[in-house]
């Protein structure tokens with residue numbers, strides 16, 4: 001069964017053409033995007049910076065509302081749901097952002113950040129404490145880190161906190177929007193391994209977003225290639241890398257030396 005299904009999702013922004021100008025320029029960030037993700041799989045979404053990946057992820061977690069189209073989570077049309085009705089589903093669909101420094105509130109302690117997704121529910125304090133102790137060790141930190149503020153942690157540790165926050169509420173679908181792009185290479189590998197092991201523990205479904213083809217390849221069952229707001233190609237990961245069809249996919253692979261020139 002598809003856990004997530006997008007049908008013709010579009011979203012545009014209206015930007016001022018220049019700082020003091022009254023002229024408005026419309027940016028079509030996401031144009032009629034459709035895809036679905038099966039329960040338990042990882043769909044990789046790859047595309048260059050500015051092609052609409054983050055806009056798409058914000059639409060899925062309802063931080064943005066689409067101009068048109070529908071998003072179904074387990075056959076429930078969440079685009080139509082009002083915030084109050086969506087609240088019980090919000091904890092099932094979580095997101096990890098690219099920059100853990102910008103996405104974690106600097107004034108909150110790690111324990112408050114991690115507990116935040118549970119705040120909308122009337123859980124007992126004891127339960128919340130137990131849950132944050134459990135998740136902090138599962139992401140490779142320890143209970144000492146719970147009293148820290150984000151600025152006291154390294155980049156990798158901060159991203160572990162971002163991942164812990166996304167998982168406290170036992171989500172089923174996690175949107176990973178460039179989760180390792182701001183980290184150095186050795187930390188990237190550790191975080192990717194952590195994401196794989198957490199996926200096994202919690203039977204998670206991932207939408208794994210990156211501009212980095214090699215990272216997407218090692219994480220994904222299927223890959224969707226995004227170009228200027230649209231999905232130009234999607235297929236099994238091995239097929240995309242061996243036999244790309246769309247010219248943009250070929251260009252992307254060639255630029256990273258993934259594709260032999262003979263296949264041009």
Ligand SMILES: Nc1ncnc2c1ncn2[C@@H]1O[C@H](COP(=O)(O)OP(=O)(O)O)[C@@H](O)[C@H]1O
Nearest residue numbers: 013015027029048049050051052053054055056
């Ligand atoms: N809040 C916003 N207001 C106006 N334009 C935006 C906003 N966010 C993104 N954009 C524009 O939408 C396009 C897609 O951006 P984004 O979704 O962030 O792409 P990506 O994550 O692939 O880099 C870009 O042209 C970007 O400048």
Ligand SMILES: [Mg+2]
Nearest residue numbers: 053054055178
């Ligand atoms: Mg982005």
